[in-house]
Amino acid sequence: MERVSVLANPTSGHGNGEHAAEVAITRFHQLGIDVRAVVGRDAAHARELVDEELAAGTDAMVVVGGDGIIHLALQSLAGGDVPLGIIPAGTGNDHAREFGLPTKDPAAAADVVAAGWAETIDLGRVDRDGAPPTWFGSVMASGFDSLVSDRTNRMTWPHGRMRYNLAIVAELTKLRMLHYRLTFDDGDPIETDLTLVAFGNTRSYGGGMRICPGADRSDGLLDVTMTNSASRLKLITLFPKVFSGKHVELDEVITTRVRTARVECPGINAYADGELIGPLPVTVSAVPGALRVILPPVG
Template sequence: MKVQAIVNPVSRSGKKVFKAFKPLLKGKFVLEETFTEYRGHATELAAESDAELIFVFGGDGTLNEVVNGLVHNVRFPLVAPTFGGSGCDIARSLKIEKNPKRRVEEVIRKMESGGSHRVFLSRVDTADGGRFFIGVSDAGFGAEVALRFDRWRRLGRMGYAIAVLETLKNFKSRKVRFRADDDVYSMDITMVVFARTPYFGGGMLISPNSDPVSREAKVILLKDVGKLRFLANFPKVYSGEHLKMDEVVELTVKNLYIDSPGLPVEAEGEFVGRTPAIYTITEAYVNFV
């Protein structure tokens, strides 16, 4: 079987993790090594791949690029994420093995038993463009944080916390009008999250009730909240306890339309554009092992 390794050498640990996996993969498969050289390169590599299985060595951004390429690949290769980046929230949500030897064994076992996970991709379309994604996208505060996080990405979770504090200094909630399936809402909002997987932001359990195999999404709304209360309750997002706050609302949807203009939108750490934005769960899918 031909296996392609797509490695992001700039990722916090992508190159290092691939080094640990390489001898294990070469012992089991015909291995093609490819290294990304610029933003968007993983999308091109995935679209052109003739492999039956793609191992991804990078964070959620690299994996997101890969799936955006695979929607144009008629061969439908299997995809094996790894813990090879600063976030790895998709790998965490899919509950894959972290240890290289056990991970390779897990992939082989799943392929032999037909135990892949078919995940239908979500898509967000904004005034500036669109993007497929696997797990989490948000508009508002979280997207502002993502824009700042690029500067601190090398610090991992600590860098994300710094980006949160920087964003919080000048951020103000605003009146947002949106439609969740057939229901229309208008309220003061800090952040709107469209979640198909539980984790984002490097281990935050933003949507504990999300299931990537489901054809529905959870929308997590953070309403207007004071800065001190935000900071006092921020640690709760790592355990999912934030859902108990009065300012947090959880909805179950298939489609979401944010009507209010100008909110920044990100998907899996990548800036997409600004609202208005339409979220859908598409018929495009990826088979993960």
């Protein structure tokens, strides 16, 4: 690594992003690496700056923050040769968790980037009627989990994980089955009532919930997890098991793997990497080898 571009979100992790960026940039300088800082006024401006950096040439696009700012960077990095580096500084850090990166030590994360060991992995792609494609690295959510995200985004208090937990409790009081029309690969459409459907390129979302515990980021497939219970008690029982991935052993949970799926459910939004994509229907696909990402060296 001779030159890296650093995309920072100062507000990540309730302000931890700014400190993490300072530590990481200092470490890069100590290692003799030239750094170009990228800080946009807003998401659209940040995306423009990322595109400019990629056009100018850089050895890596290093993102300081959480899954949201990584999601932004993926829109420019997908299908290209410039690798993604990550300095974790978010609340959820699901990408960092998947890749085994140090989440509490920005200098150590910068050392991983400097070592430059990159792996080529898959990405998920969401195509929505009349909209440009959206890329994601972790999980696309639809159903109860996206209703929780809708509510979380409307709330202004509290911060962090507690806000998400309160949104879960609030949505449980309104729990209902949702009518889906699902078409997997080249199969016939399936009409069914479910609580949620999640598509995982990697295993976790929501800050460590292993909703798709068997997902392999390099198999060219998306793991699909579906739940079909409208019982509040059963869903409350299921929830703690999601953190270990044991929920897939329950009768109320159905899993499969697909290359592509058409997902239809009236009134439900799709979220990917925790970011709002938009209302269903969408087509979601696994795209093999779409991203190079810098990971801790093997061995």
